[in-house]
Amino acid sequence: MPSPQDILTDLYQLIETFAEQGQELDEETELVTDLKLDSVKVMNLMLQIEDHFDISIPLNVLPEIRTIKDLAAQIEELTRVAE
Amino acid sequence: MSLFDKFKPLAERRAALAELEANPFNVVIERILSPTEAVVNGRHTILAGTNNYLGLTFDSRCIEAAQTALREEGTGTTGSRMANGTYAAHLALEQEFADFFDSPTAIVFSTGYMANLGILSTIAGPDDVILLDADCHASIYDACRMGSAEVIRFRHNDAGDLEKRLRRLGERASKTLIVVEGIYSMLGDLAPLEEIAAIKQRYGSWLLVDEAHSLGVLGQQGRGLAEAVGVEDQVDFVVGTFSKSLGSIGGFCVSHWPELEQVRYAMRPYIFSASSSPSLIASTRCALEILREGDELRSRLWENVHRLYEGLQSLGLALGPEPSPVVAAILEESIERALALWNRLLQRGVYVNLMLPPATPGGHCLLRCSISAAHSYQQIDVIVEAFAGLEIAAA
Structure with a gap:
């Protein structure tokens, strides 16, 4: 199971490809408002995250995910359950 | 503040569409003539976007x-x-x-x-x-x-x-x-x-x-x-x-x-x-x-499907992966241009469905036809001719 810091590091790398060039990312960065990701981009990002961490992120939890920190917390929970 | 504030972006998008001669999301069938024909904007129109696969609405x-x-x-x-x-x-x-x-x-x-x-x-x-x-x-x-x-x-x-x-x-x-x-x-x-x-x-x-x-x-x-x-x-x-x-x-x-x-x-x-x-x-x-008991209807439907699919394919259009009663032309065009193309089809007397992102696969605009057993070969040919000359950039 990856550590919370490992999850965040990997997440920054994955999200970078969806963000505008040079955009600063931190735990409080909001996926929709700050990164301006539309629903299609959010879904594509989720698919990449799922492949990377070998998890499935239920659609039910998406409304609770606003920031990168929220996303990392969900990934941590899902990878813990998968252990 | 109003309960309606959140609908403003939607209202603005619809207002922009309303400026077009015909709005793809507000088509009025002024008179329905048969499973495959209607009067739209005062014009006799072939319906190629109604999902009426066996054409039974007027049976x-x-x-x-x-x-x-x-x-x-x-x-x-x-x-x-x-x-x-x-x-x-x-x-x-x-x-x-x-x-x-x-x-x-x-x-x-x-x-x-x-x-x-x-x-x-x-x-x-x-x-x-x-x-x-x-x-x-x-x-x-x-x-x-x-x-x-x-x-x-x-x-x-x-x-x-x-x-x-x-x-x-x-x-x-x-x-x-x-x-x-x-x-x-x-x-x-x-x-x-x-x-x-x-x-x-x-x-x-x-x-x-x-x-x-x-x-x-x-x-x-x-x-x-x-x-x-x-x-x-x-x-x-x-x-x-x-x-x-x-x-x-x-x-x-x-x-x-x-x-x-x-x-x-x-x-x-x-x-x-x-x-x-x-x-x-x-x-x-x-x-x-x-x-x-619809063997014959299904055969007619599939003959029409192949005629349209092959006809649009011969125009160099990118289509869905296989012939089926839904035949979609996949566009590499902006939404504005897709709207204009859809409108030109309607002006040529052919109604199809315009599908826009984010509802579409791959974020492409689609000109989506659905075929009926009730379409005649002649109508299929008119649909193909209407697509010809549109100068569509295929995805």
């Missing part, structure tokens, strides 16, 4: 059956199936669907949307999982939101991705309902149902197939994709609609599980909706009978 037998029911049973039931809204004809139609699918039970709903809403929001409970193809219809997504199951998507038509997700679920795979469609409504592509059914068997999961666009279209008897690929015994639930090949309004669910009957009075969309009017039930019963 004289269906009309006569509806007229008789209207005269003898009135305009509406004014009640739920659970109260005063079950007439003998509703039960007869359910028996006819059960016979058609060789199933112990069938449930009829007032719309196809309601069939998905009722079944999916009820059958999968809080401890269960719904694993749906990413390109499933909005009614399936809405049903998932209404229900309490965990909802996971798999990549469209990707059996490998489906299997990967079932593996991740471990023991919960046996409480997972896989949801796919026979023919997908945007590009007209078929689900890889043999592979999906084999995976479902391997993991002990459950399988629901929405045959909305494939009923009456695929399979020797017209039962849909599951019949066509020989996996009906592995499909737990079939859902479908009356508003495409059956030419009316309504929906159904059949299952080889007799327990489906136990679900009937647990489904809130079913309990709290008025049942279909007698005339709708009567025309649907008649259309189902025609569909069951």
